Amino acid sequence: MPSFSGAYKSEFEQAWNESESDFVHEVIADQEITDEEWAEVATRISKCVESKGMTFKGFLDDGGYEVDTGSLSGDEANALLPACEDESGETWLNHLRRQLASNPDNTPAEERVVQCLIRNSVVAGDYTAEDYLKDAPQQSFPYLEPDTGIDGLRACSANPDVDLSTQ
Template sequence: MLAGCAAQGELPAPDAADTVDPAAAAPAFEGPFAAEYTTAWQETESQFVRDAILDETVSDAELAEAVERLKACTERHGMHITEYNGGRYTVAPSDVGGEEGNQILGACEKASGEHPLALLHRSAIINPENRDRNELKAECLIRNGAVATSYTAEEFAHDNTTLDFPFLDPASGEAIFWRCNDDPRTGQ
């Protein structure tokens, strides 16, 4: 069953049948993403999301269902997702745009369960031990020759706020940065 969204003009919300008791206690999550799963449990209004994360794994099928819910929700609001790839998507031009479009997209991500499920799914794949992302990305930049070997996670965290990095070669460094940002395991 696809998640319902409100009529055109209203921001999407989960179907009444999919809503949860906000006071229900979170399970005792234990894995490397325990904090992230606890936060997702506490912040969601969707039983679909809670069911998906209960086993501390977001399966490909659960993510696919969330993406279908996202697409259905955006369609009901005059927006068409043309491409979806690992939490990133492209929306076809439409009459809905600007701040209204951003609000609808954010509300559909939440109502569909795509957020947080896509983030949890992707994080488990690219960072199964849940290491500090700044460390992973700094290591990736070093490994791919974009920055000096002395470059640190702290420097990355600082530089990432302005996207101003000390690339050894600015032209290739920026391309490597985006690849490392997408997948810090390889930068490919």
């Protein structure tokens, strides 16, 4: 195993240790997933899916992907797809690629949500991740605008990079 370092050290180590794929090992050895490597994942999953009678229609922006199941039922397709995800490296590489792109410093989720809430004026600027963790169980957030605060919280929870002024 390479000597991984940086913000995603443990995630790369886990992928290395738990994946039995030489392809996954090859890709993550340098701790990045290039566009070329991601295109190879698409090629591999497409070939696997086609071998099972389906058509790979591509990756979606949210990290998922679409397939045309052909004559297979949804249940039949869902039973076959995990093998293609593993075989292609998608299982490990999709998650790592998305995390590296959206959160390069591996900032904890609650900190990212709080940064979003502050940036979008949902809560006051002195609100902290500790406050968020304390308020979350009771859903007792100190919204600046009580009538719309919950909408801001939902948006920031779904996508901490959201800009509510454009919505």
